[in-house]
Amino acid sequence: MKRFCFFSLGHADTSRNLKVMNQTFRLGVLGSGKGSNFVAIADAIAAGQVPAQIALVISDVPDAGILHHARNRNIPALYIPPGRFRTKLDDEAEQRYIAALKEARVDLVVLAGFMRILKQRFLDAFPNRIVNIHPSLLPAFPGLEAWKQALQYGVKITGCTVHFVDAGVDSGPIIDQEAVRVYEDDTPETLHKRIQEAEHRLYPRCIAAIATGQVVIQGRRVRWVNPQTQ
Numbered sequence: 710m711k712r713f714c715f716f717s718l719g720h721a722d723t724s725r726n727l728k729v730m731n732q733t734f735r736l737g738v739l740g741s742g743k744g745s746n747f748v749a750i751a752d753a754i755a756a757g758q759v760p761a762q763i764a765l766v767i768s769d770v771p772d773a774g775i776l777h778h779a780r781n782r783n784i785p786a787l788y789i790p791p792g793r794f795r796t797k798l799d800d801e802a803e804q805r806y807i808a809a810l811k812e813a814r815v816d817l818v819v820l821a822g823f824m825r826i827l828k829q830r831f832l833d834a835f836p837n838r839i840v841n842i843h844p845s846l847l848p849a850f851p852g853l854e855a856w857k858q859a860l861q862y863g864v865k866i867t868g869c870t871v872h873f874v875d876a877g878v879d880s881g882p883i884i885d886q887e888a889v890r891v892y893e894d895d896t897p898e899t900l901h902k903r904i905q906e907a908e909h910r911l912y913p914r915c916i917a918a919i920a921t922g923q924v925v926i927q928g929r930r931v932r933w934v935n936p937q938t939q
């Protein structure tokens with residue numbers, strides 16, 4: 710059984726609390742776009758809702774909003790060119806991404822709108838420590854523009870999913886989901902906006918659970934446990 714058990718917060722004795730303070734759970738956030746999920750995570754950390762710190766942000770797009778948001782918050786932010794492919798990192802780029810994340814000593818790699826598929830070497834560098842958010846209730850509508858797919862298909866409820874990343878496309882073990890109702894007069898834009906609002910609640914909550922050892926992977930299933938009872 711593979712399990713996550715990093716550390717949990719809230720212990721009464723000071724030495725343990727000091728240890729916890731010295732071992733802040735470190736996030737490496739990867740994004741290609743505007744960075745609204747990054748902002749939601751950073752805000753939740755600042756509000757004390759997620760016991761973690763964002764150690765590094767990396768983007769494959771030089772002027773991505775996520776880099777601006779990170780720099781405005783004095784969080785280290787790197788543009789690392791992706792290389793010659795459109796949908797994945799080339800070998801050299803992949804090596805640079807892995808090296809930067811290792812150097813930043815990240816405990817969890819958080820994909821927040823990163824528009825490239827990660828290959829096996831990347832997955833092996835952070836086993837069971839890469840998460841992604843997807844704008845549909847997986848396994849429905851994997852891939853691009855999931856909110857448009859949902860609208861075109863005619864579903865009445867869609868939503869968002871946070872999952873561990875495996876070698877497939879949006880196929881890893883599901884950590885949690887939030888449902889969003891589709892309204893009669895929804896356009897792709899209005900539906901996407903409500904899904905993103907749900908994402909901004911869901912992603913910080915899932916990261917907090919992982920950081921506090923409340924998330925255990927058992928095969929395809931992810932169980933939420935109470936760390937106090939483990």
Ligand code: GRF
Pocket residue numbers: 740741742743744745746747821822823842843844905908
């Ligand atoms: C989100 O809708 C997420 O579901 C998808 O990419 C988008 C990123 O948006 N994976 P943002 O850059 O966080 O605003």
